[in-house]
Amino acid sequence: MRSDLISGKLDFDQPIREQKLAERFGTSRGPVRDALLRLTQEGALVYEPNKGVRVISPLSEEERSVVASMRLSLEKHCLSKFMKKMDENDRHQLSLLLERLTSACERASLPGVAECDLALHRYWVAQASSHLETMWLGLSVRMIMKYSRLTKYGDIATEHQRIVEAILAKDLEKALYYLGENVI
Amino acid sequence: MRSDLISGKLDFDQPIREQKLAERFGTSRGPVRDALLRLTQEGALVYEPNKGVRVISPLSEEERSVVASMRLSLEKHCLSKFMKKMDENDRHQLSLLLERLTSACERASLPGVAECDLALHRYWVAQASSHLETMWLGLSVRMIMKYSRLTKYGDIATEHQRIVEAILAKDLEKALYYLGENVI
DNA sequence: CCTGCCCGAATTGTTAACAATCTTGATTGA
């Protein structure tokens, strides 16, 4: 469900019917309701009593820039903390996630790119602090729903390759710099 | 429920039983579940499958300072936007909210102070942008759960009186300064 | 033609019963 949202498959303001989703996922309305409420608090949907949920309207340019700067400062903090205690397994995971993103970019699969992009960033945030991870998710989901740079999949792959390269080389300064270039 | 959480009435890691809450609020488990899920995504509770929810562990000093700086930058942006289009009704609401906070401080009522404190800040954030409001709420709820300055109710009242005074006088610089002193 | 009202369909909100899972404590055997 979330991947439908971040990939922009659903139109803004379009209402979401519990029954439809229940049939689609082969379950009853109860669990669907749970999931919708969670997505609501995550920020991808808005809820109105007795009217259900609908896809949230996109952020204005101004709002987006505020959110982006918050996300960037949060992610920079997490990344530097992560790099201090990164171990061999972390390096492996990072390479794996980068590979998936690159492959999604080659396939030019929008949902795949958006999802892999988030997953990669999420890794170092989650490793740094589970508290901060949930906050980061709220910011990022909203930003990625307006994934406006879709046209150049190659750029996305390159940007992330640079970041991961710097992380693996334990070059904090360079990693933070490329991260700043990427999170806009 | 939320006011119980932000006032610290519940212990950390203490599990929360759906049945108890259902009886307390005179309803069934369904709506209780909805509410708990929302509080989970808001960040005040953590959820584990088949184990229910429990009160989240407090932020570390480091995490708290990161969150505080994010909240401050967000709130500063909202406050300056709010002050540009503030009308007579806004002034009235602000005075009202301040009065309530002051009164709660005089009564030395911890839940009341925490709630009124949040409500006041929330007002200008909500007026500036509903998108940013939900993000702000997530940050603030987590911060206020560690409301460590409880001992000096008088200070809390004074700090907010200064902020509101500056807002009403349309003195942006001073308002932002006092806000920065308050959000720590 | 327009306005307000009413009715019915569609949708969300709530409930209680049942299924699945986890926790706890006693029991059994080494």
Next chain:
DNA sequence: TCAATCAAGATTGTTAACAATTCGGGCAGG
């Protein structure tokens, strides 16, 4: 004595039926 196992109780997860609310179209009156 200690550890593993098992069973009973407690708790969460799911479902289907029912209640309440909203939305849209038709209809009468002006």
